[in-house]
Amino acid sequence: MSTADQAILQQPTREEMRVEQVLHALGDPVRLMIVQALAAAPEGVACGVIPLPVTKSTRTHHLRTLREAGVISMRTEGTRRMSTLRRDDLDALYPGLLDGVLAAPR
Amino acid sequence: MSTADQAILQQPTREEMRVEQVLHALGDPVRLMIVQALAAAPEGVACGVIPLPVTKSTRTHHLRTLREAGVISMRTEGTRRMSTLRRDDLDALYPGLLDGVLAAPR
DNA sequence: CCGATTGTACGACATCTGTCGAAGTTCGAC
DNA sequence: GTCGAACTTCGACAGATGTCGTACAATCGG
Numbered sequence: 001m002s003t004a005d006q007a008i009l010q011q012p013t014r015e016e017m018r019v020e021q022v023l024h025a026l027g028d029p030v031r032l033m034i035v036q037a038l039a040a041a042p043e044g045v046a047c048g049v050i051p052l053p054v055t056k057s058t059r060t061h062h063l064r065t066l067r068e069a070g071v072i073s074m075r076t077e078g079t080r081r082m083s084t085l086r087r088d089d090l091d092a093l094y095p096g097l098l099d100g101v102l103a104a105p106r
Numbered sequence: 107m108s109t110a111d112q113a114i115l116q117q118p119t120r121e122e123m124r125v126e127q128v129l130h131a132l133g134d135p136v137r138l139m140i141v142q143a144l145a146a147a148p149e150g151v152a153c154g155v156i157p158l159p160v161t162k163s164t165r166t167h168h169l170r171t172l173r174e175a176g177v178i179s180m181r182t183e184g185t186r187r188m189s190t191l192r193r194d195d196l197d198a199l200y201p202g203l204l205d206g207v208l209a210a211p212r
Numbered sequence: 213c214c215g216a217t218t219g220t221a222c223g224a225c226a227t228c229t230g231t232c233g234a235a236g237t238t239c240g241a242c
Numbered sequence: 243g244t245c246g247a248a249c250t251t252c253g254a255c256a257g258a259t260g261t262c263g264t265a266c267a268a269t270c271g272g
Contacts, residue, residue, distance in 0.1 A: 019210035024133030079239045079248050096202025104125035185218045185269045
């Protein structure tokens, strides 16, 4: 590995984020479940421990969609991938959006 | 016409609205333009006057998607269809969501 | 009544998207 | 070194979705 090795997977900067992409990422039932699970665990969660009604590969697909939209951040930790909500960036760009989504009646 | 004639087109009640459907509706560039245009005109806007890069039929399609998700309300007024944002319902169900979306950097 | 204006309905079509299974990769433990 | 655990990658595939053009419907003004 190089000395500049990054444990954090590629994700858009705050400037690169687009609201329609964020909304599209949030507009899927499985991805919304992931976001709700991450909201309850500010320190991050291993992808695998979130209960989801899909297979591993589909899970990977949704996590990448969320990451590329800028909704979550992922870092490698051993063989685990830890995910966290990018709360600060989302709140800065779209104040109230995330809270509104999380406040939705279940 | 019957005495119970309704000028307001069918739309979900507040209880019937689902957050993932709302987010999905908002997650399209054209529909987002519509919402931004409606946000600037609380009294309602005729569908046709919103500048959009699509044809009439596509416009109708997007307006129906927004209406069926509960984002907008439509009523007939002569040969016009007036659309309005369902601000009160959205704010009640998902406080902050709409404001966050509208605050997005253009 | 006629025509113009507005918008909807329908069918077609290319693309996107969510889903899966199988195979590959990376890391930690023994 | 070998095994298992945790994810990713790839290819495939069915269904959803955005788009258009044409045809149809309703309303208002002369």
